[in-house]
Amino acid sequence: MATITKTPSNTWKAIVRKRGWPTTIKTFRTKRDAQDWARRTEDEMVRGVYIDRAESDRLLLKQALDRYLREVSATKKPSTHSAERHKAKALKAELGNYSLAAITPDLVAEYRDKRLEAGKSASTVRLELSLLSHLFTIAIKEWRVGLVYNPVANIRKPAPPQGRNRRLTAEEERKLLQACDAHSNPMLGWIVRIALYTGMRAGEIKSLTRSQVNLDKRLVYLTETKNGSARTVPLTREAVAVFRAALDNPLQPDDTDLIFFGEPGRDGIRRPYEFRPAWHRILKETGIRGFRFHDLRHEAVSRLVEAGLGDQEVSAISGHKSMQMLKRYTHLRAEDLVEKLDRVMR
Structure with missing residues (x-):
């Protein structure tokens, strides 16, 4: 049974009491709004579908994001x-x-459009919407804040961009490696070469410890990767030479097992060498445009494909989790087929 009372502040309080349900209270500016809400709430209780939305009404998104983080x-x-x-x-x-x-689907769609109009990439906006969507999923399933649906679920996501296809020319490679070798810290050149020779990601290289590298077997054991799956990376002779130089670094400190180490922080702990500022300066100095560090990985994988390795072999080395991710390299296979066709038709 619902009770509607006027408060000293001239608002209207609706109280719904029904056996088997918690007492529910909400305040409104008008009596009509209070009556409508009470009637709707009682009806939902009778049908067994009532959800207490008070928490979702009070919880701001910025507070929910802080809790999620x-x-x-x-x-x-x-x-x-x-x-x-x-x-x-x-x-x-x-x-x-x-x-x-x-937060409604219309509001989320408006946010999507604003971000795209502001020049943010489709990938950036997709990742932001993915975070927002997962927050609502957690809020519904675990926090039980009284939400009945995820407003991100039914809006259009920006189309994923095509994978980058920036290759390194022979002249660019020569200039890049020469500039890296001339840098005051030899770790920069070692990191760049390892990315180019193995296809490992920047985070995987930076976090490498001495115990992960076995030069006798020519293997690197990666335990923490982007997709969460451990993998073993075989090393070419060129990669072995680079790792040997890095492991023989005479400046290797005793307080860390990191191969590529930085200076101790304020807390006295050494963290991985942050090479990106030097990397960006070198790209600017050499005039190499439109090239990112991650493109070294693309270059390495492209070379594996051009060398004739199969998709399963390439995936095992690069860590691509699905064959779909390797489809961007199929044009390289087609080029090989053209050469084979010419040989067959002679």
């Missing part, structure tokens, strides 16, 4: 946690003062 992101890899903190800033700036209950 604290409880969910913190359990992920440090790099993922850091990336999600960055994405959360954009969501807070646009939608942070909305309650979870007030």
